[in-house]
Amino acid sequence: MIELALIFVFIGLLTLFTKKKSFKKGMSLFLAVGMVAIILAGCGTSDELTKEEPVKQQEKTPTLKVTTADTFESDENGTVTISGKTEPDAELTLTVDGQSDQTATSDADGKFSFAINEVPADGSAVLTTTWKGQDKSQNITYQANPTYKTKLAKIEQDKKDAEAKVAAEQKKEQERLAAVAAEEQRVEAARVAEEARKAEEKRVADAKEAQAEKNRAAARAAAEAKEAEQKRQAAEQKPQGEMVYITATGKRYHFTQSCTGLNNSNGETQVTLSEAKSRGLTPCQSE
Numbered sequence: 001m002i003e004l005a006l007i008f009v010f011i012g013l014l015t016l017f018t019k020k021k022s023f024k025k026g027m028s029l030f031l032a033v034g035m036v037a038i039i040l041a042g043c044g045t046s047d048e049l050t051k052e053e054p055v056k057q058q059e060k061t062p063t064l065k066v067t068t069a070d071t072f073e074s075d076e077n078g079t080v081t082i083s084g085k086t087e088p089d090a091e092l093t094l095t096v097d098g099q100s101d102q103t104a105t106s107d108a109d110g111k112f113s114f115a116i117n118e119v120p121a122d123g124s125a126v127l128t129t130t131w132k133g134q135d136k137s138q139n140i141t142y143q144a145n146p147t148y149k150t151k152l153a154k155i156e157q158d159k160k161d162a163e164a165k166v167a168a169e170q171k172k173e174q175e176r177l178a179a180v181a182a183e184e185q186r187v188e189a190a191r192v193a194e195e196a197r198k199a200e201e202k203r204v205a206d207a208k209e210a211q212a213e214k215n216r217a218a219a220r221a222a223a224e225a226k227e228a229e230q231k232r233q234a235a236e237q238k239p240q241g242e243m244v245y246i247t248a249t250g251k252r253y254h255f256t257q258s259c260t261g262l263n264n265s266n267g268e269t270q271v272t273l274s275e276a277k278s279r280g281l282t283p284c285q286s287e
Contacts, residue, residue, distance in 0.1 A: 064129065064134035064136050066129045074144050076148055079117050079118070080119050082115075085111050088109065090110070091105055092104050093127075097123060119144050119145075119148070120149070120152055121144050122141070122143045122144055124140065125139075127139075245269070252285075253277075255287055
């Protein structure tokens with residue numbers, strides 16, 4: 001409204017100077033325009049104050065600010081401490097790849113801190129701050145401490161060495177067990193072979209003995225048959241009138257009275273050989 005009043009004053013002055021011949025009328029017009037401008041300016045003062053008041057109220061809410069480093073480094077134990085300062089009682093969230101989100105609230109001085117443990121390598125995180133309806137996010141990088149990296153490398157190498165040692169011991173034990181098993185198999189095979197050899201030798205020996213016994217039996221039978229045949233032939237060659245000895249119940253005849261076949265007889269009778277044969281008697285086998 002002030003601007004509008006000034007415009008009216010400017011128009012009045014312009015009119016005044018363009019009508020110099022009627023100075024009195026121009027002055028009257030200038031005064032009239034000025035009064036109107038003053039009235040309008042007075043009316044607009046309240047409105048301008050009313051309009052400026054929200055602006056002043058908006059300026060009372062400060063802009064959210066977060067002060068923190070862009071890069072952090074872990075300590076010798078692998079812990080990264082991310083800290084900074086913002087508005088008091090602000091809510092903060094730290095998002096790290098591969099880990100759960102961490103949340104915190106700044107203290108009365110606006111200070112905050114987060115800890116990321118056992119950081120093995122360089123990485124990045126996102127810090128999000130919320131305060132009185134305002135949000136702000138920023139990227140933060142962190143670096144692994146060289147000493148901690150060396151420590152992790154040594155731990156990893158020790159682990160690999162231990163695994164390699166265990167694998168070598170396991171392989172050695174497997175080779176030992178395989179050698180023991182092979183030796184047991186060899187011994188068992190040798191035992192089985194030896195038993196088979198002995199069994200074969202016994203079979204051959206038994207077969208030889210059986211054959212020998214068979215041969216001996218056959219020889220004895222042949223000898224006995226030959227002897228019997230010889231006795232038969234001898235008996236047949238003796239004169240039929242030759243005298244022999246018989247018993248009352250015996251089935252044999254004897255050429256001599258001293259024949260062992262007559263030892264248990266109750267008495268002998270002497271008859272001719274032809275008569276003994278006619279009775280069906282056969283020669284004694286003891287003679």
